[in-house]
Amino acid sequence: MFVLVNLKTYPCDPVAVAEAVRDVDETTDARLAVAPAATHIERVAETGAETWAQHVDPIDHGSNTGHALAEHVADAGAVGTLVNHSERRLKLADIDGTVRAAQRADLETIVCANNPAQIGAAAALGPYAVAVEPPELIGTGTPVSQADPDVVEDAVAAAADVDPDVSVLCGAGISTGDDVVAAGDLGAGGVLLASGVAKADDPKAALEDLVAPL
Numbered sequence: 144m145f146v147l148v149n150l151k152t153y154p155c156d157p158v159a160v161a162e163a164v165r166d167v168d169e170t171t172d173a174r175l176a177v178a179p180a181a182t183h184i185e186r187v188a189e190t191g192a193e194t195w196a197q198h199v200d201p202i203d204h205g206s207n208t209g210h211a212l213a214e215h216v217a218d219a220g221a222v223g224t225l226v227n228h229s230e231r232r233l234k235l236a237d238i239d240g241t242v243r244a245a246q247r248a249d250l251e252t253i254v255c256a257n258n259p260a261q262i263g264a265a266a267a268l269g270p271y272a273v274a275v276e277p278p279e280l281i282g283t284g285t286p287v288s289q290a291d292p293d294v295v296e297d298a299v300a301a302a303a304d305v306d307p308d309v310s311v312l313c314g315a316g317i318s319t320g321d322d323v324v325a326a327g328d329l330g331a332g333g334v335l336l337a338s339g340v341a342k343a344d345d346p347k348a349a350l351e352d353l354v355a356p357l
C-alpha cells in the first residue's frame with residue numbers, strides 16, 4: 144500500500160513529519176511519502192523521505208510569474224506531484240497539461256477526483272495513479288472507506304475500465320491502520336491523508352499505527 148501524507152498548509156513541522164515518514168518507511172513493506180508545501184520541498188527531500196509536491200502548473204520554462212514549474216519541483220527533490228486536489232481544482236485541459244508537464248520532468252502524478260466518473264476521466268490522462276476523495280469527508284475524521292465504501296469500489300472499477308495499470312488511492316478521513324486495511328479490501332492501492340498525521344500530537348506514532356496491520 145502507498146501511504147501519502149499531504150501536509151497542506153497545516154502548522155506542523157514539515158521536517159519532523161518527513162523524518163517520521165522516512166523512519167517508519169524503513170519498518171514496513173508499505174511505501175510512505177510526504178507532500179509538503181512547495182516552499183518546504185527541498186528541506187523535506189533532504190531528510191531522505193520520499194517527497195511529493197502538492198501541485199505544479201501546466202507550464203514550461205518562460206514568462207510565468209508566480210507559477211510552480213515541474214522541473215523546479217523535481218530539482219528541489221520531489222519525485223511526484225498531486226494534481227487537481229479538491230483544494231486546488233483545475234480545468235480538464237490544465238489537468239492534462241499538468242500531467243504532461245510532470246512527465247516532462249520525470250515526476251509521477253496522482254490525479255485527484257471527487258467521484259468515480261471523474262476518476263475514469265482522470266485515468267484516461269495516463270497518470271501514475273488517481274485518488275478519489277469525496278470533499279465532504281475531507282478533514283472530518285470519518286474514513287471514506289467506512290462512510291462511502293461504494294465510492295472507493297466504483298472508483299477502482301472506473302479506473303480499471305479505462306486503464307488497469309493506473310493505481311487507485313482513496314482519501315478523506317483516513318487516520319488508522321484499520322482504515323488503510325479497509326481501503327485495500329475495497330481495491331485501493333493506497334491512501335492519501337492529511338489531518339490524521341499533520342495534526343497529530345505525535346505524527347510518528349500516527350504513522351506507526353497506520354502501517355501496523357500491513
Ligand SMILES: O=C(CO)COP(=O)(O)O
Nearest residue numbers: 281282315316336337338
Ligand atoms: O485531503 C486529504 C488528503 O489530500 C484528506 O484530508 P484528511 O486526511 O484530513 O481527511
